Amino acid sequence: xxxxxxxxxxxxxxxxxxxxxxxxxxxxxxxxxxxxxxxxxxxxxxxxxxxxxxxxxxxxxxxxxxxxxxxxxxxxxxxxxxxxxxxxxxxxxxxxxxxxxxxxxxxxxxxxxxxxxxxxxxxxxxxxxxxxxxxxxxxxxxxxxxxxxxxxxxxxxxxxxxxxxxxxxxxxxxxxxxxxxxxxxxxxxxxxxxxxxxxxxxxxxxxxxxxxxxxxxxxxxxxxxxxxxxxxxxxxxxxxxxxxxxxxxxxxxxxxxxxxxxxxxxxxxxxxxxxxxxxxxxxxxxxxxxxxxxxxxxxxxxxxxxxxxxxxxxxxxxxx
Amino acid sequence: xxxxxxxxxxxxxxxxxxxxxxxxxxxxxxxxxxxxxxxxxxxxxxxxxxxxxxxxxxxxxxxxxxxxxxxxxxxxxxxxxxxxxxxxxxxxxxxxxxxxxxxxxxxxxxxxxxxxxxxxxxxxxxxxxxxxxxxxxxxxxxxxxxxxxxxxxxxxxxxxxxxxxxxxxxxxxxxxxxxxxxxxxxxxxxxxxxxxxxxxxxxxxxxxxxxxxxxxxxxxxxxxxxxxxxxxxxxxxxxxxxxxxxxxxxxxxxxxxxxxxxxxxxxxxxxxxxx
Numbered sequence: 058x059x060x061x062x063x064x065x066x067x068x069x070x071x072x073x074x075x076x077x078x079x080x081x082x083x084x085x086x087x088x089x090x091x092x093x094x095x096x097x098x099x100x101x102x103x104x105x106x107x108x109x110x111x112x113x114x115x116x117x118x119x120x121x122x123x124x125x126x127x128x129x130x131x132x133x134x135x136x137x138x139x140x141x142x143x144x145x146x147x148x149x150x151x152x153x154x155x156x157x158x159x160x161x162x163x164x165x166x167x168x169x170x171x172x173x174x175x176x177x178x179x180x181x182x183x184x185x186x187x188x189x190x191x192x193x194x195x196x197x198x199x200x201x202x203x204x205x206x207x208x209x210x211x212x213x214x215x216x217x218x219x220x221x222x223x224x225x226x227x228x229x230x231x232x233x234x235x236x237x238x239x240x241x242x243x244x245x246x247x248x249x250x251x252x253x254x255x256x257x258x259x260x261x262x263x264x265x266x267x268x269x270x271x272x273x274x275x276x277x278x279x280x281x282x283x284x285x286x287x288x289x290x291x292x293x294x295x296x297x298x299x300x301x302x303x304x305x306x307x308x309x310x311x312x313x314x315x316x317x318x319x320x321x322x323x324x325x326x327x328x329x330x331x332x333x334x335x336x337x338x339x340x341x342x343x344x345x346x347x348x349x350x351x352x353x354x355x356x357x358x359x360x361x362x363x364x365x366x367x368x369x370x371x372x373x374x375x376x377x
Numbered sequence: 378x379x380x381x382x383x384x385x386x387x388x389x390x391x392x393x394x395x396x397x398x399x400x401x402x403x404x405x406x407x408x409x410x411x412x413x414x415x416x417x418x419x420x421x422x423x424x425x426x427x428x429x430x431x432x433x434x435x436x437x438x439x440x441x442x443x444x445x446x447x448x449x450x451x452x453x454x455x456x457x458x459x460x461x462x463x464x465x466x467x468x469x470x471x472x473x474x475x476x477x478x479x480x481x482x483x484x485x486x487x488x489x490x491x492x493x494x495x496x497x498x499x500x501x502x503x504x505x506x507x508x509x510x511x512x513x514x515x516x517x518x519x520x521x522x523x524x525x526x527x528x529x530x531x532x533x534x535x536x537x538x539x540x541x542x543x544x545x546x547x548x549x550x551x552x553x554x555x556x557x558x559x560x561x562x563x564x565x566x567x568x569x570x571x572x573x574x575x576x577x578x579x580x581x582x583x584x585x586x587x588x589x590x591x592x593x594x595x596x597x598x599x600x601x602x603x604x605x606x607x608x609x610x611x612x613x614x615x616x617x618x619x620x621x622x623x624x625x626x627x628x629x630x631x632x633x634x635x636x637x638x639x640x641x642x643x644x645x646x647x648x649x650x651x652x
Binding site: 260261262265278279282283285286289290293297343344347350351 | 554571573574575605607608631632633636637640641
């Protein structure tokens with residue numbers, strides 16, 4: 058039996074908290090957590106240091122709430138899905154009938170890399186739907202850009218309010234539709250300069266060589282190797298599934314290497330491509346999923362001319 | 378002429394693809410002359426009768442004397458590789474092992490073979506058997522004083538067919554992207570080059586043909602010469618490990634493979650990063 062607002066709901070009950078004060082945040086989060094504790098449900102906090110401490114102080118002593126270590130669970134969306142799915146599966150294996158989680162994305166990822174976290178927020182409606190999960194994602198409306206908040210309501214079916222109500226969002230959009238919309242990527246400033254190298258229809262081996270050659274010591278060796286893996290996968294996908302010509306551009310900046318791979322096709326048909334492993338581990342669908350976990354940012358861009366993937370190794374956080 | 382001269386590959390098993398018979402004969406002459414100079418017994422194995430084989434070595438200094446001393450032997454390909462059309466890998470390796478031992482017993486420093494083997498690899502079934510043989514003889518050569526150049530005619534074999542053969546040699550003049558050959562020390566096989574979507578099926582076939590076996594549940598692969606490996610090839614290694622109920626230990630100088638194995642939950646493959 059599930060409890061609280063999600064009682065009777067099957068699968069994932071996904072909510073946003075759009076708060077503008079500590080009082081607002083606590084008014085939503087405290088009853089949510091205490092309700093979980095009272096029902097004996099695994100009750101988890103994945104907030105940042107400041108809000109985590111705020112909640113910890115407000116909870117009664119000894120409340121059985123698990124605080125996830127800060128760490129880098131929110132370093133990459135695909136890795137976050139993977140680690141949350143493992144966590145949820147372990148709770149269910151231990152007999153949990155509902156799991157409650159309140160979390161928030163670090164402020165840093167709400168800038169230049171927000172696009173892949175918006176895809177995350179949409180995809181998890183599907184990716185966590187085989188678990189009895191009730192979660193709330195907290196966004197501070199005072200500091201979060203309107204363009205980000207607009208995507209939050211499109212990716213969360215409900216907003217949890219401080220008065221205890223759970224209000225459906227008008228513009229919530231089902232993931233398969235949301236994830237395949239035409240979407241423009243924010244140009245990395247380095248893309249306004251001439252690329253270090255540009256290749257047309259390269260073999261994956263040639264593309265790998267171009268990335269290795271562009272490295273001027275600005276990345277650790279592991280970072281370059283992981284980018285080489287990603288570029289190899291994305292180029293071979295474009296050659297196999299895309300429409301020629303396949304253009305690869307590489308920029309070598311002071312603190313990052315940026316690679317775009319463009320073809321004339323419509324891009325992957327699987328809306329979850331990159332965020333979830335396709336086809337039950339079949340080798341063909343894993344390339345983009347691996348790239349999403351090997352790079353520091355992956356942006357997708359669809360327009361009338363085709364499909365572009367941009368891979369960044371190093372610091373992806375340019376000013377927006 | 379070879380793509381890799383690192384010492385771990387320099388035991389002298391070379392795949393040579395050619396399209397000019399005159400250039401091939403020039404290679405054979407130079408190669409066999411070097412063997413004679415080093416005190417080895419040298420063989421030319423090629424299609425044709427002994428006279429036509431001798432004519433191919435017209436430019437070999439001291440040819441007739443070497444033939445008289447039996448330091449040089451000319452073997453029509455039908456003689457060196459009996460067993461009709463499809464080679465029997467085990468028997469063929471035993472024959473060369475005996476020949477190596479005999480050469481040493483006769484006072485030579487080793488056995489050096491230059492073989493034109495196109496006639497033995499024309500069909501799919503022939504290549505399947507011959508690539509297995511190539512790996513077995515490669516293991517023999519890695520640890521014994523025998524060396525060989527295996528020459529294949531580009532005018533008669535497809536690039537794909539030549540790649541099947543070339544990737545089983547430590548050295549080759551072809552542009553095959555990876556090589557799988559006998560390893561040294563604890564490593565049963567050694568991998569070099571790059572394994573990617575363009576060749577992962579070829580790699581799966583090579584792995585199946587070489588069929589390296591584990592020792593005490595561990596199959597150690599020396600992949601320090603492997604510049605790149607993708608998840609497809611790691612999955613092939615995982616399947617091979619499961620087939621033999623073993624753990625594949627991949628020794629590499631690059632850590633990306635370790636992260637891929639973790640992403641794939643590939644428990645059968647352990648990556649050891651040697652810096």
